[in-house]
């Protein structure tokens with residue numbers, strides 16, 4: 001232990017959307033607690049949370065077909081879609097609370113309304129979409145969803161996608177106007193500005209090198225100041241590891257039993273981006289297709305209108321790929337260094353099971369720009385290569401763990417891993433991601449501070465009125481909350497499509 005220890009109540013590692021959300025919740029629930037944040041980069045929200053590193057979809061299962069599956073009897077299982085939508089409603093409520101309390105301002109700088117659409121071709125897929133539409137239409141959370149298999153209607157909804165299309169097979173789409181585009185980078189920067197104004201100490205260019213338990217049960221973090229190379233030590237009663245892809249190695253440093261037998265598999269991503277105003281003006285939606293057979297769920301192709309800064313752009317992708325780095329700014333040694341004696345068997349089992357995924361990712365890495373253009377043309381038949389540039393997206397580290405299904409199962413969701421006494425917690429995985437940050441951070445609070453939850457509940461309910469309540473089962477409460485969050489977040493105004 002160091003003699004230069006600096007004590008605090010809470011340490012948040014990483015300045016992404018997850019730490020920003022947890023810090024903002026804690027500042028409301030326990031304003032007297034001292035919080036310190038350590039981030040290795042020069043600014044907040046620069047890794048996966050950055051607006052160019054993710055697709056900015058407010059995931060509410062309005063358009064993502066992988067959240068609804070077809071059961072053996074042909075009916076559609078919508079439980080996951082309902083669950084994800086409920087989670088997004090928690091985020092909307094917390095963001096609205098922050099705006100209406102003047103803790104953050106100008107919601108239009110981080111969230112904009114944009115129709116969310118699903119688009120499929122072929123008899124089987126059209127029949128699936130129709131059944132999905134019928135199943136979701138019965139749930140109030142999906143109100144306003146429209147279905148069409150009429151090419152004339154689709155030309156109105158998605159002219160850029162329909163222009164030049166050969167209609168030799170059935171085509172259909174659903175559309176929900178209440179979808180959103182979220183600039184998670186902008187939101188995160190706003191949240192850190194707010195935290196700074198509440199005396200949270202934020203240290204940029206400070207990298208956490210180690211985490212150790214102290215004799216009184218607190219945690220000591222070893223921090224390197226990247227400007228001068230000096231090492232500092234800070235202790236806290238509670239540490240949240242919100243290092244994104246960098247969380248797994250830090251969790252492993254804690255040595256807690258819960259950190260064992262867990263591995264990570266990095267998946268990189270590329271997007272194609274179009275900034276040509278003449279093309280951008282012809283599309284106004286996030287349009288999600290169906291994943292190709294063998295493709296992992298995070299590589300569902302989609303064509304999105306994005307609002308970044310004051311500019312509107314189109315984003316197509318993601319093209320998945322393999323890189324051994326756990327962060328975009330990580331090291332090529334990340335994957336190999338994460339293999340420990342306790343997770344070797346888990347990792348090997350996953351390697352043997354996931355050959356198809358590995359093959360898929362390698363094929364994706366090898367894709368030429370011409371091949372990527374071919375995939376883009378499945379969405380925009382008349383796409384021109386000169387209108388599109390490639391941007392490298394963030395890294396996603398998928399969790400590998402032993403489950404009832406067997407050793408080394410690859411997980412596509414997020415996992416909160418915490419010590420039995422709740423003194424340290426890490427967030428692993430990246431899906432559905434930033435959209436559900438509020439729900440995930442509420443789970444962190446429930447796991448790590450059970451002794452405070454009763455005292456905190458009234459404040460949580462003031463900030464997030466549907467906390468602990470199913471909105472799907474309380475349509476009136478949903479209507480009320482949806483209307484008020486739509487107003488506070490300025491999501492009521494529709495932007496017309498210019499052609």
Ligand SMILES: Cc1cc2nc3c(=O)[nH]c(=O)nc-3n(C[C@H](O)[C@H](O)[C@H](O)COP(=O)(O)OP(=O)(O)OC[C@H]3O[C@@H](n4cnc5c(N)ncnc54)[C@H](O)[C@@H]3O)c2cc1C
Pocket residue numbers: 013014015016017018019038039040041044045046047048049050053054055056057058059184206207208209242243244245246247250269318327393394395396427429430431432433434435436
């Ligand atoms: C291609 C792609 C598309 C996506 N699309 C969507 C989408 O449409 N909608 C959605 O909701 N989500 C999406 N996501 C997921 C979403 O981006 C992530 O879930 C979210 O940004 C994760 O936030 P975070 O705070 O956990 O991690 P990050 O934003 O990665 O932040 C972690 C921070 O920790 C810092 N850090 C790491 N290690 C250390 C260390 N040792 N010391 C100090 N600092 C450290 C990093 O520098 C980084 O700033 C997407 C992700 C990807 C990659």
